[in-house]
Amino acid sequence: MTRPTLLLAAVMALAPVAAFAQVEVAAPWARATAPGAQVGAAYLTMIAPSGDRLVGAEAPVARTVELHTHLLEGGIARMRQVDAVEVPAGTPVEFAPGGLHVMLTGLARQLRQGETFPLTLVFEKAGRVTVQVRVAGAGARGPSGHHGH
Ligand SMILES: [Cu+2]
Numbered sequence: 809m810t811r812p813t814l815l816l817a818a819v820m821a822l823a824p825v826a827a828f829a830q831v832e833v834a835a836p837w838a839r840a841t842a843p844g845a846q847v848g849a850a851y852l853t854m855i856a857p858s859g860d861r862l863v864g865a866e867a868p869v870a871r872t873v874e875l876h877t878h879l880l881e882g883g884i885a886r887m888r889q890v891d892a893v894e895v896p897a898g899t900p901v902e903f904a905p906g907g908l909h910v911m912l913t914g915l916a917r918q919l920r921q922g923e924t925f926p927l928t929l930v931f932e933k934a935g936r937v938t939v940q941v942r943v944a945g946a947g948a949r950g951p952s953g954h955h956g957h
Contacts, residue, residue, distance in 0.1 A: 831856040831895065831934040836941040837951035838912075839905075840921040848919050849876075850910040850927055850941050851903040851951070856934070859897035864930040867941075871914025873927075878907055887911070892932075905949060919943045 836852040848870070854862065865873045876887045885906070893908060895901050903909050910927065919925070924940040931937060944951060 830858065831860050831931050831937060833929060833937055833939045834900075835951040836927060836939045837944050837948070838919055838925075838941050839948055840943050840946045841915060841919040842946070843918050845918070846913065846915055848912040848915055849905075850912060851905065852910070852929075852939070852941075853900050853902045854893075854895045854929075855898075855900045856895040856931075857898055858933075860895045860934055861932040862893040862895060862929055863891070863932055865910050866928045866930070867910075867912060867925065869916055869919070869925045870912035871916070872911075874911045874913070876909050876911040895931075921945050 832855040834853040834855065836850060838848055838850040841848045850867070854860075862875065865875060867873050874889050875891075875893055877890050878885050879888050880886075889911075890908075893901060901908070921943050923943045925943070926938055927941045928936050928938045942951065
């Protein structure tokens with residue numbers, strides 16, 4: 809008789825924690841790289857209903873994985889490493905060409921169109937979230953692989 813009540817109590821106690829730690833990573837993609845290329849970049853969209861903070865990333869396909877943004881300095885777009893990326897509650901944060909990206913340096917192999925590779929994102933609250941990054945064409949502007957808008 810008491811079991812369903814206890815189970816319900818346990819679920820209710822856990823629910824706020826689970827919701828707190830939730831983060832969704834949508835449409836992770838990367839551009840195909842040329843043979844022998846050492847660098848690549850991955851893009852994605854993060855949604856955290858309660859807010860979170862991306863503090864790092866790891867991928868077996870690259871020796872170094874960093875969070876980068878683009879800044880205009882004297883009219884020239886330059887990449888700069890950032891320590892963390894805030895994901896405000898309920899506001900999607902998009903990584904896209906020309907803006908925020910996951911920088912892959914020291915590629916172990918060529919990224920070929922149509923393949924996928926694992927990328928682990930480390931969040932302050934949600935912890936480690938591993939996604940499969942789809943490799944689009946070399947000139948792709950988005951995850952579906954078509955050029956431009
Ligand atoms: Cu970069």
